Amino acid sequence: MPSENTTSGPTNAGFRDAVLRHLTYTLGKDVSHATVYDWRMALSFAVRDRVIDRWFAATRESYDKGAKRVYYLSMEFLIGRLLQDAIVNLRLEEQAFSAMQDLGLDFDTVVHDEPDAALGNGGLGRLAACFLDSLSTLGVPAYGYGIRYEHGLFRQSFVDGRQMEAPETWLQQRNAWEFERPEAAFNIGFGGSVSETGTQAVWTPGEGIVAQAYDTPIIGWQGAWANTLRLWAAKPVQLFDLDRFNRGEFAAAAEPEALARTISRVLYPDDTTEIGKELRLKQEYFFTAASLRDILRRFESEGHSLEMLPKKAAIQLNDTHPAIAGPELVRLLHDERGIAFDDAVEIACGCLSYTNHTLLPEALERWSEGLMSRLLPRHVALIERIDAAHAAKHPHRKVTLMEHGEIKMGELSFVMAHKVNGVSALHTDLMKTTVFKELHGLYPDRIVNQTNGVTPRRWMLSCNPRLSGLITETIGDGWVGDLEKLSGLEKSVGDAGFMEAYGKAKRDNKVQLSNWLQSAHGVKTDPDALFDVQIKRIHEYKRQHLNILEAIALWQEIRENPNAGWTPRVKIFGGKAAPGYFFAKDIIHLINDVAKVLNSDPVTSPFLQIVFLPNYNVTMAERLIPASDLSEQISTAGKEASGTGNMKLTLNGALTIGTLDGANVEIRDRVGAENFFLFGMTADEAEARREVADHAAKAVKADARLARALKAISDGAFSAKERGRYKGIVENVSGPDYFLVASDFADYWQAQREVDTAFANPQDWMRAAALNTARAGWFSSDRTIRGYLADIWHAESLLG
């Protein structure tokens, strides 16, 4: 830990005493019996105490000033661990570190005892977490609303190279950061019947569930402000059936509780079945409806009239998962509060805005009308009316909200929002020309761009203390709250002393990672090798299979010519595949199988090693990113909406090998083409290539390396006992190859060899790495949030 000095706050001894007090009086443990868990909890409570006053003050100030609040509705908040984050934001490093030292504990061991809150899947969820940090840092009154998943995303392990899924158990221990709010609870209904009274209706749900709030304070940089992450847990209306219990039906007596709890049990239940789909839709309505009721309750408690809602509440839909917010808000205003339908729609539109995170048509949610009518009968009728109103306004429109018996949640979100945003410049342009082409034509001012960003507090200050220390020594600590100040480093890039220190920070980070790989995973790596990292969800469009094919081809070439002066490389993979996505699971299996063969090859392994780390999560990202040399951002152009890992890696001085996709385009523009390894087709070229008959077969034929790598897979070089194991992957890459692995392979290979050459010249490499850091300042989520405030939310910071 860096020994940051605090100018205010408790003395070190005072802080240590606070930890001891919590150990004794909150946890009921004495020092001689305390476990690491007890100490971690005691430390967390002591830190949490420093948050509370600020949190209350922020809430009061928002009320006093009648401020507009931002509400971020998201199925995922991938917040990871909170202890270190709170310590860093409150600048309590020195106190916390010395308290642990005084008490004879190792600070890192205590901090690393905290489980990751795996309440998300990928970038969409992590973006929500970075936004919470930035909203608090900027002093914007805001709430994150989501689900308190008991198990979150599954825990991944590998058995014989195959992905296994087990429930995540982050809530098995007490969660130090949340406050249960039994009084903040709403009944959420499903099913039942609707009786019309004129244009209004009364919905009488057939079943109900209670949404109960749990609040986690989110403290901003230097503790200037704190907002709330409010997560809903599902509870039964009736806890326990005493009659059945008394009849001896013990299991049945507990059934209502078990059934109710399924709603907040896991993130992404397998929705390949009807019952899985139903659960997923219930989850979406559950948290959206509870959040809207909470928002209205707060608004009404301030005594405003309903037309004022858009002036007081900005409600952001993080993807389509909370898209039911449109009809639900109309229902609450129209059916329950008597506002005329058209006015209700207008008010709802004034509040709602929608972020799109994908252009993959199969990823844009659609719900069957049958299912929706069964669960949310009133909402289906309201969607029909919203659609009719849209049609009346635009008689020539072709795009409808319902089609082929399905409700299209992307289109519904678009129509119900006053702004719709993409998450990178390219993605936003493609939204206008592809998925939302017609709607964009009808509402040309609606789509805006807000390129994603990442919080510098977690993704530099906290995860990379060595580089952070050097940056602060060089330009002062203003960069943490204003990342664009990193540009001040540019003038030091020519300075030998700075460059030596920069290189040393990276090298020390790599040694630290190497040690961890050895101790936690039994893998031996050479910290002087190039650390080549691809960490993200496993998906065909992200093309982890392109990466592993290149590794196979390289292995074959090194074997043929082992003395050609190869640049030693460790390829590190991390990421989970959705449980029902079998192709992605095959990719994981293939990478693990290839790793087994390559890592045990005595000729090639000094130059090429493959490591696939199980259970990639936020904490693992915090370990890997500061130690990475090369960032693999190799998606098929046009498919990665933005990427945020690419930004974190750039900031931490990894050079990117990447396509012109998502935010890579903007990263390359900023860091300079000479500090970025570009390859592959553009989005337009990719579209055109798909039209060429047999494009993949032709590409394979034209590239002996690719053909040989594919043949090795088919011949069972990595699956001797089951030669056909990867038939699906081989046939896909040489057949339909929608994601253009074959067509981009040769260029990717070439770019990788340029990487080899560049890495062999450490001075130039480090210079490029330092320039990546110096030029990454624009990718702060503080900048992104300022953009949302100005262009979408029209809300303000309450800090000076």
Ligand code: F58
């Ligand atoms: C990600 N989406 C995008 N979705 O892929 C990435 O380009 C972008 O940077 C990021 O959002 C933030 O804008 C993403 O993470 C999911 O995880 C889906 C959740 C629902 C199921 C399908 C995946």
